[in-house]
Amino acid sequence: MPSGLLVVAHKEFVDQLTSKRFLSIFALLLLISALGIYEGTADYNEHLASYSERLQSATGNDPYAGSLSEIISPLTIFSKMSDYIVLFGTILGIAMGFDLISREKENHSLKTLLARPVFRDEIINGKALGSILALVIALGTTVAVSIAILLLAGIVPSLSDFGAILIFTVVSGIFILVYFSLALMMSAISKDSGSALIATLIIFVILSSVVPILGWAAAETLAGPTPVSANPGSPSVDAGDMQSYQQDMQAYWAKRSAFSSAINLISPDLNYERMALAITDPGQAIATDNNPYSFAEGPPETSPGLDELIGAIWANALALFVLPCVFFGVAYAKFMRADIR
Template identity: 35%
Template sequence: MTAERVFIVAQKELADHVTGWRYLVVLALFLSIALVGTYGGIESYQRDLTRYTEDLIAMETADGGPERMMPSVAPPVEGIYSSMFLTLVSYGGILALALGFDLVSKEKESRSLKSLLSHPVYRDEIINGKALGGVALLVLVVGSVLALSTAYLLVFSIVPSLDDLWMILTYAGVTLLFLVTFFSIALAFSTLCREGGSALLLALVVFILLTFLIPFVTANIGTAFMMEKPDPAAYGGDTRSEGYQADITAYLEQTRMIESIVNLLSPQMAINTLIHGVHNYQGTTLEDTLGEIWSSVAALTIYPVVFFAIAYTRFLRMDIR
């Protein structure tokens, strides 16, 4: 395998995607969803900004007392991007499936794969190039979403600060990981199935399992085996007692463990937890933040690796006639 041939295949795949009608439809849907999420984030930001301004005016005009206390901090602009990406990932998994479900099956149906392999290119270079081209396409999509959302904010004279920049880029990075996860699922089924329709159907089944069924079942099973939440009345109403503190700590640890398991098994839950965790990072230590989001990071790393490994192995062993 040579990197040059891998990049040639990736460029071809990217060009085919960008010039195809499906990419334009998916990109339009992504941008539409992003605009809806950005608009919702702007409304929330403006409400928080109005509340902050009113508190600031009240502080400046008050003679003394509680009114002289400093108001809460000004709402960060990165919160708008947080809202936008949370809206985007609600539907982004299905759109990522639409970009990858027939990358291989389409060529098997048209018998162009046999012709492609007659050229001086190896199978691993083809599958790696297709995967790289798909990831490059998703980078282009996320970049377009960022550019459009930022332009939309500028219309409302909202300018992100440099302090917000790394948070925004983090949101974009984890969203890209989420899209790559479902793209890798679609790519795997594209190699496993002979027809694109079957690949799309099975990929949608996996999407439903990972997004809805598995998190619901796992959460309910975990809740059934959890200890009951400690009742302060059983401790004489003293929530500072040693017994109550020990029991409530154990209860919260079990709750976090169930949440971590759910996040580990569901990319959809993982990305939601990850974006919320990054958004709430301010004011908490890095160790506490990593303790909350480690399972989410693991899920968005393990799933793409596993499904790409399936696609890679299957493609190398595929019988092409």
């Protein structure tokens, strides 16, 4: 006899894979991603042709030969895919989770199920496990189709690129899991599916849109007053004052950027976008940190090392991982203590 966990997980997996809701959102994600990748491969091939052309025209005494930028990685094609995952992945995660528990309460099947020799934690864990497996299938298929399109277009990723695509898939899965677990939590807390969906959407808007806006405003307040020049409006500028002003501004923006980044850690969308960028375009990810002084420097000419990359995004990775754990924890605690009458 399989354990209660596996029985529940199997049913949930089949339910998800056969649900019209799941299939339609999955089909949309697959279609949009495939189109995005197809478009990306065209851009990539165009860029590659232009690069070859410039390389052929460059001669040994050509003064511009050294300015040829590095050949772009096929991974950049996937950076576009992260935009679609932010949209459709969120919808998919919410659609899969918002009525997982509340629907059972509404149609009274939870009481019938709880009359079986099965622990409550096996029920909620089984539901989560079955849904996550369905999610893995959906995401895995989407990425597999994307790779197939790359190969059909004659773009063969290297082994390290395949590794990066795998990491990208895992990170994308965790991102969708954030919204799935949020929806599951609201499903366990709310009395009905309608309330669960509305509450989930409100929190989604707060996390994805309100937090970045408030984060920017709060960072401005927390960073204190903007440094001002020693002689504002004076036509003659003292070099020492100017240097001091520049240093103050740099310190101010570094502080403001740090505050903003810390607040933005609450937003799974921003964490995911930053991580996806770090995987698909590491140089760009290093240069992007809300600090205009960093923008001025532009992306590094060579790809950053793994340690530098980890140093830049570890907080985002941690935050992205912690959120679903918190949401699952609350859902679990609520379901275990729920009064079934």
